Amino acid sequence: MTQPFPFLLLPHAWASRNRVRRREKGDLLRGIVFGTIAILVAGALFYGAYWVTSQLAAYEEFGDYLLRLGLSWLFLSFLAFLSFSGVVTALSTFFLSDDLRLLMASPVSARRLFLARFARTVGSASWMVVIFMAPVLFGVGVGRCAP
């Protein structure tokens, strides 16, 4: 029976699970340090976006215009970053990845292989953009009293 394409992503999911399960000495400390830094950065981005939005709210139409302009630039720069990251990741997942030899020698259709690689490329290329973008958008949303 042919498995659907997400099956081809299983080794990565299992590998991540195994990494978590089989923690080595120092992993917990490393996790706490980097987790704290990530929370502080996300918090700073959220607060920065919230503060700027709140300040701009005092300038009525000009503030709205500046906010729209700022968000446009933000989206544009993140889109550029996403495109660059996507191209680099695609080169790696579609052409240079070591497991391609294993998958190409097995009876996996080109369509399933493409879909699995595409999903992996999208995930690998965009997680960082999402992580940086989300607190900024939350900050703007809260600053503008979004529901």
Place this chain on the structure above:
Amino acid sequence: MIAVEDLVKEYGRFRAVDGVTLDVKPGEIHGFLGPNGAGKTTTMRMIAGLLKPTSGRILVDNHDLETEPEAAKRSLGFIPDRPFIYDKLTAGEFLTFHAGLYGFGNGHVPERVREMLDLFELSQWEHQLIESFSHGMKQRLVMCSAFLHRPQAVAVDEPMVGLDPRGARLIKDVFRKMSERGVAILMSTHTLEVAQEMCHRVSIIQKGRIIAHGTVDQVKQMAGSSSDEHLTSVFLRLTGGSALQEIDEI
């Protein structure tokens, strides 16, 4: 079971494989011998579907690799010279994934995985991460995966590299057992003792062309050697390496 007809692979103006024709019958162990750079690995990769031939035809279990690639690959087990294994998976997980790739029946996977791990003496490592395995253990695990889905034919590139004598003996026994069950095995190797000991027929390739083909005795006859002469001498004579042999003998 594996039929290769007039296979050609060109890289620009360089012809790496030049009209190779091979036929491996069910239950046969066929040795594919040749010096470095002769075109063995290129041929094996084309049989596995990793490289597209410039021309020629490859049939695995009567499925044309060009027109029915999935059926042909499903009938084949491939053991490359430098196999890829997911290091962060356990042996059991790797084999389970492999079974899924080949569409092996879901309900039978765990018992088949255990059966293969038993056969290759890896049972006690089923739940260990592959990154902690030695080279020989990884090699045996790759062989497990190649035979897991009960292929009709197996193409194996340099199976004995990095194996200790016990591991090599185990692999030879498994190959013999599989051949008795009707699996066709095409084995590329530099270890001529192994070829002489195990192969029903051999093909010798040089500069991309098959220069000798037949049983070990027929190849010896072809080279004008006596039947008790070792295959190494015959190989060196046929591939023009006799000067090297003389140096060895000094």
